[in-house]
Amino acid sequence: MTSQTVTPDATEATLAAEEQQPDPRTGRAIRLTEVVTLYALSIASALVLSAVLVSVTGGSWSEVMDALLKGSIRAPGRWGLTLGTAVPLLLVALGTIINAKAGLVNIGQEGQLAIGAATATYVGVRLDAPGPIAIGALCLAGIGGGALWASIAGGLRFYRGVPEVLTSLLLVTVAANLVGYGLKNRWLLLAPAEGRANRNQVSKQLAAGSRLPRFEIFGNSIPLSVLIAVVLAVAVSAGLARSVWGFRLRMLGQNPRAAQRAGVSEHRYGMVAMAASGGFAGLAGALMLAGGDFGNYQLVPGFAANIGWTGLLVALVAREKAVVAIIVAFVFASLRTGSGFLAATGVERRITDVVQALIVLALLVPPAILFIRERRRALAAIKARV
Amino acid sequence: MSDFSSGLFDVLGSESMYTAAARFAGVLAFAAVGEWIAERAGTLNISLEGMMLGGAFAAALGYHHTESIWVGLLCGTAAGFVVALLQANLSHRLTANPFVVGLTLNILVLGLVGFLTGELDPQSRTASVVEIPLLSDIPLVGAALFGQTWPLYLLYPLIPLAWWLVYRTRWGLEVRSVGEDPQAADVSGIPVNKRRRQAILLAGMTSGLGGAYLLLGQVGRFEDSIVAGRGFIAIVAVIFGGWTLAGTVLGCLLFGTVLSFRLSLPGLGYELNNELLSALPFLVTIIAMAFFARRVRQPRSLARPFVRGLR
Numbered sequence: 001m002t003s004q005t006v007t008p009d010a011t012e013a014t015l016a017a018e019e020q021q022p023d024p025r026t027g028r029a030i031r032l033t034e035v036v037t038l039y040a041l042s043i044a045s046a047l048v049l050s051a052v053l054v055s056v057t058g059g060s061w062s063e064v065m066d067a068l069l070k071g072s073i074r075a076p077g078r079w080g081l082t083l084g085t086a087v088p089l090l091l092v093a094l095g096t097i098i099n100a101k102a103g104l105v106n107i108g109q110e111g112q113l114a115i116g117a118a119t120a121t122y123v124g125v126r127l128d129a130p131g132p133i134a135i136g137a138l139c140l141a142g143i144g145g146g147a148l149w150a151s152i153a154g155g156l157r158f159y160r161g162v163p164e165v166l167t168s169l170l171l172v173t174v175a176a177n178l179v180g181y182g183l184k185n186r187w188l189l190l191a192p193a194e195g196r197a198n199r200n201q202v203s204k205q206l207a208a209g210s211r212l213p214r215f216e217i218f219g220n221s222i223p224l225s226v227l228i229a230v231v232l233a234v235a236v237s238a239g240l241a242r243s244v245w246g247f248r249l250r251m252l253g254q255n256p257r258a259a260q261r262a263g264v265s266e267h268r269y270g271m272v273a274m275a276a277s278g279g280f281a282g283l284a285g286a287l288m289l290a291g292g293d294f295g296n297y298q299l300v301p302g303f304a305a306n307i308g309w310t311g312l313l314v315a316l317v318a319r320e321k322a323v324v325a326i327i328v329a330f331v332f333a334s335l336r337t338g339s340g341f342l343a344a345t346g347v348e349r350r351i352t353d354v355v356q357a358l359i360v361l362a363l364l365v366p367p368a369i370l371f372i373r374e375r376r377r378a379l380a381a382i383k384a385r386v
Numbered sequence: 387m388s389d390f391s392s393g394l395f396d397v398l399g400s401e402s403m404y405t406a407a408a409r410f411a412g413v414l415a416f417a418a419v420g421e422w423i424a425e426r427a428g429t430l431n432i433s434l435e436g437m438m439l440g441g442a443f444a445a446a447l448g449y450h451h452t453e454s455i456w457v458g459l460l461c462g463t464a465a466g467f468v469v470a471l472l473q474a475n476l477s478h479r480l481t482a483n484p485f486v487v488g489l490t491l492n493i494l495v496l497g498l499v500g501f502l503t504g505e506l507d508p509q510s511r512t513a514s515v516v517e518i519p520l521l522s523d524i525p526l527v528g529a530a531l532f533g534q535t536w537p538l539y540l541l542y543p544l545i546p547l548a549w550w551l552v553y554r555t556r557w558g559l560e561v562r563s564v565g566e567d568p569q570a571a572d573v574s575g576i577p578v579n580k581r582r583r584q585a586i587l588l589a590g591m592t593s594g595l596g597g598a599y600l601l602l603g604q605v606g607r608f609e610d611s612i613v614a615g616r617g618f619i620a621i622v623a624v625i626f627g628g629w630t631l632a633g634t635v636l637g638c639l640l641f642g643t644v645l646s647f648r649l650s651l652p653g654l655g656y657e658l659n660n661e662l663l664s665a666l667p668f669l670v671t672i673i674a675m676a677f678f679a680r681r682v683r684q685p686r687s688l689a690r691p692f693v694r695g696l697r
Contacts, residue, residue: 053498057505105689107432107485162675165430165485165689166625170668173615177665184661309489316486348504353497360490361476368480375693 038366046362059347071341072334080220084293086333088284092311093325095280102273103253108168109281110308111175112146116282119145121299125204134210146282147275154274203299223291237322404530411642416596417620420589427585428565428687432488435617436495440465441597446608450508466594474583512606535603565685568692628682641667
């Protein structure tokens with residue numbers, strides 16, 4: 001680089017020098033410290049911001065933290081509830097991950113979840129079958145409903161050229177109103193008059209047999225769905241990384257043209273990915289219904305309760321890694337259950353929304369900065385070589 | 387059937403229906419005009435809802451402290467600007483996923499506003515009605531368009547201004563090129579992400595103003611459910627309008643009318659399915675897109691982030 005006259009010896013010398021220069025091990029160590037510092041800094045600033053907000057309005061941050069921890073983990077019976085809350089978040093996130101790997105952007109999980117919960121209710125309250133069969137049928141109905149709802153967006157994307165981002169978002173409101181309509185009509189979801197004690201829009205309760213079994217550990221009652229969700233997370237992770245199907249899906253996401261040349265049908269795999277994403281959201285809805293941590297084993301208006309939106313955030317904060325999503329889902333569920341104990345501190349419980357949003361924003365920043373720095377370094381390296 | 391058509395005439399012939407429709411449409415149009423510019427630049431801002439809510443809250447706060455509608459409107463605009471600043475810099479400087487940023491900002495603003503309303507409890511009122519002479523005497527639509535609370539009239543210069551900005555200035559040409567083909571724009575020396583950020587900031591300001599108008603021009607008292615999905619409907623109006631300004635305004639009028647039916651129909655003695663009415667703007671847009679998506683050209687790089695050297 002420095003020598004103007006290029007002789008074979010000189011080039012070899014510079015090449016050798018270049019090879020010596022970046023020692024991969026120290027490079028990796030520097031990168032690791034960079035990553036850790038960045039994450040620590042941004043999460044700390046998110047927490048400091050929330051703390052400032054609480055103390056400016058006259059609350060005490062240490063009390064808030066204490067209440068959050070108590071409400072989510074420390075108080076008796078709470079971490080079981082947190083686990084139960086984390087299940088639908090994780091399931092929605094898993095679907096989103098499959099979908100994102102295929103290069104599609106589905107942001108309508110909230111609606112797919114609502115539809116899944118509604119179809120599961122429809123089947124669940126009508127089917128008179130022994131426990132396991134009823135639960136299985138209810139879950140399948142949920143998966144089917146969610147998958148069908150997502151397939152509307154998928155079909156419009158692949159057969160009519162409408163971006164799936166827009167349609168999946170628009171379908172959320174349509175889904176919410178559809179479920180609302182169902183809850184007003186006896187032939188759809190509304191419970192018979194004698195069973196609902198003057199409440200207007202509420203479905204029949206699931207029969208005791210078709211509820212998910214719960215088991216007790218250290219005084220915490222945990223629904224069986226926790227196991228299902230964790231198994232599914234590992235399966236999705238392995239399936240995406242190791243199976244031919246997962247490989248094709250990732251290929252489609254990273255380079256659609258190369259995928260097409262290799263014989264991966266965009267329509268087929270894209271539709272499957274959309275349906276899978278909706279199916280997972282629908283399953284989340286079904287398990288919310290049958291699990292018992294949300295509502296009273298019955299469908300009410302607003303049943304989805306932002307779980308779909310939050311699950312989408314879980315997937316993206318976990319950077320589309322299914323196993324990481326388990327942890328992220330638990331953290332987000334803790335904020336949700338923890339907020340239940342905030343009333344005692346006198347601080348408005350909406351502060352948890354603020355904390356959660358700030359944490360998400362804080363988690364978005366480091367990867368973005370790292371990405372930009374990496375690119376700058378790569379560009380500098382190329383420039384230096386030219 | 388004749389019953390239905392006479393009913394339709396009843397509704398279309400009533401001045402109050404037009405007034406209610408114009409109110410809904412006005413709020414939508416403030417946000418949609420800005421979002422139209424932002425979408426022409428190739429960005430899709432889900433945080434529009436948050437911008438409007440922030441605008442409404444800041445307007446209430448501004449009015450509470452100064453008792454001036456003008457200050458309230460300015461505060462609303464500023465709040466929308468701040469939310470947009472976050473959206474723009476996170477998604478088009480740091481290249482974070484714009485949808486995640488948008489969703490998170492909506493949650494953040496909703497949480498923040500809910501939290502602060504409990505603590506501060508701002509008081510406000512609606513601005514006075516100003517009837518523009520002559521114009522407000524036009525039968526049927528006169529009172530609806532020219533007999534409203536005065537902040538609505540800010541919208542009328544805003545629409546041609548947006549048109550002029552996008553179609554008649556160098557900046558507008560650059561914004562449009564950035565939305566169509568960012569690579570080509572980049573090669574010709576246009577700062578792609580800067581133009582996108584600027585477009586988002588504009589969207590934030592108009593949405594904030596829209597939120598402020600909603601509060602100070604119509605509702606008069608702040609509550610955190612005040613925006614109630616209008617931000618999303620404004621986005622939908624831009625899409626429905628096929629990314630043209632005239633179409634966007636038309637979309638706002640149409641959806642404003644549909645939304646106002648919920649208020650005006652029962653008053654005239656008609657009942658329509660509430661769920662259907664709420665879902666109608668979204669359904670209509672989906673169906674319209676399904677039929678016209680290939681004919682109507684959306685900005686080619688809509689919702690595609692730009693990083694130099696990548697695809």
